[in-house]
Amino acid sequence: MAPGALLPDPEPEYVTFHAAKGKLSRPVLKGDAKRQTFEEIPQVDFTKMWSDSIQDRKAVALEVDKAFREVGFLYAANHGISEELQARTFKVAKEFFELPTEEKMKIHLNKSPAIKGYERLLETRLDDTTRGDNKEAVNIGDDPYDPEHGCPEDFDTSYYPPRFECAAGIMNQWPEKPVDFRAVMNEYRVAVSDFARRLLGIIALSLELNEDHFDYMTWFPMAGLRPLHYPPQEVSSDVGIGAHADYSWFTLVWQMTATPALEVLNHNGHWVQAPPIPNTLVVNVGDFLERATNDVFISTVHRVVNRTGEERYSLPYFFTPSHDVMIETVPTCWSADQPKKYEDVNAGAWQRERLYRARYKHPASIAAREKGEI
Numbered sequence: 001m002a003p004g005a006l007l008p009d010p011e012p013e014y015v016t017f018h019a020a021k022g023k024l025s026r027p028v029l030k031g032d033a034k035r036q037t038f039e040e041i042p043q044v045d046f047t048k049m050w051s052d053s054i055q056d057r058k059a060v061a062l063e064v065d066k067a068f069r070e071v072g073f074l075y076a077a078n079h080g081i082s083e084e085l086q087a088r089t090f091k092v093a094k095e096f097f098e099l100p101t102e103e104k105m106k107i108h109l110n111k112s113p114a115i116k117g118y119e120r121l122l123e124t125r126l127d128d129t130t131r132g133d134n135k136e137a138v139n140i141g142d143d144p145y146d147p148e149h150g151c152p153e154d155f156d157t158s159y160y161p162p163r164f165e166c167a168a169g170i171m172n173q174w175p176e177k178p179v180d181f182r183a184v185m186n187e188y189r190v191a192v193s194d195f196a197r198r199l200l201g202i203i204a205l206s207l208e209l210n211e212d213h214f215d216y217m218t219w220f221p222m223a224g225l226r227p228l229h230y231p232p233q234e235v236s237s238d239v240g241i242g243a244h245a246d247y248s249w250f251t252l253v254w255q256m257t258a259t260p261a262l263e264v265l266n267h268n269g270h271w272v273q274a275p276p277i278p279n280t281l282v283v284n285v286g287d288f289l290e291r292a293t294n295d296v297f298i299s300t301v302h303r304v305v306n307r308t309g310e311e312r313y314s315l316p317y318f319f320t321p322s323h324d325v326m327i328e329t330v331p332t333c334w335s336a337d338q339p340k341k342y343e344d345v346n347a348g349a350w351q352r353e354r355l356y357r358a359r360y361k362h363p364a365s366i367a368a369r370e371k372g373e374i
């Protein structure tokens with residue numbers, strides 16, 4: 001090599017990421033050190049999830065079980081969300097992100113005690129070696145004060161910021177433009193949450209529990225949508241979202257554009273591509289489900305890197321149980337030979353701690369630290 005020529009970047013020895021236990025590292029295994037692990041994301045056809053036959057539903061559960069144990073991720077085909085609704089949802093998300101920054105900033109999440117609203121490019125930083133996550137987002141949560149979200153009347157809302165602290169008397173902040181953003185996002189929420197509730201039954205069957213075992217979690221789940229926009233990456237060291245595991249029970253990601261950028265970390269510390277497959281949802285296990293299953297299902301680390309030169313849009317739906325639920329180890333995932341690894345934990349408290357940690361500069365997070373709540 002000529003003197004002064006640039007050497008290629010060294011292969012990384014470790015991958016660092018944020019997960020339930022904080023910031024962790026995993027060695028990148030090479031040669032003989034490599035273990036048997038997944039090299040691709042399996043696809044599961046969910047047609048039979050809608051069948052009246054329990055045998056059909058159990059057949060889907062078997063495939064989900066294998067994917068959740070070995071990979072923690074799968075593609076769900078035949079999820080039941082119409083292409084017509086998908087088209088309208090993509091349109092409003094794109095139109096919103098194309099607005100001038102001043103317009104989007106009108107609903108910035110610092111204005112919301114519940115940390116809902118618009119989040120700018122580079123505002124979060126999951127990977128400390130980068131200048132920030134090169135994405136913008138709208139955080140939308142299931143809102144107990146919004147009649148459209150159908151919160152049961154006797155539900156205990158004390159976990160949520162009091163209604164009087166929320167502008168417009170609801171927790172979410174909705175943009176004025178595009179005018180149908182709110183209505184369409186609500187329609188998508190209803191459709192995707194229908195899939196989520198069914199999936200909860202499938203997961204129960206996978207774990208050899210009664211199909212309705214997890215139904216108590218869905219009284220008013222801490223669920224939410226997050227339309228995301230990842231501009232093409234101009235800086236080679238950028239990431240769209242740094243490596244992390246999700247603080248959800250499970251996440252359903254619709255990759256709205258054909259732009260490949262989602263990557264999933266296998267046990268050898270290698271990144272496996274999860275390119276968009278039209279008409280599928282990417283389903284991944286979150287930290288709550290991993291904990292409840294005593295690590296039988298794995299909350300797999302992933303990241304987004306948009307190297308394509310094209311705009312990328314995606315829409316995750318995070319499902320997490322109602323705030324008052326205790327996350328306990330499910331009975332079929334522990335025994336004398338396989339002792340419990342985790343204490344029971346309150347879902348609301350665990351969720352809040354993770355949210356405040358991820359948004360440590362938000363006024364609500366600062367106030368909670370000052371009061372010694374976290």
Ligand SMILES: O=C(O)CCC(=O)C(=O)O
Pocket residue numbers: 226228241246253255262302303304314315316
């Ligand atoms: O945009 C994606 O494909 C995934 C986003 C993601 O991992 C997240 O929001 O937690």
Ligand SMILES: [Fe+2]
Pocket residue numbers: 244245246251302
């Ligand atoms: Fe994620």
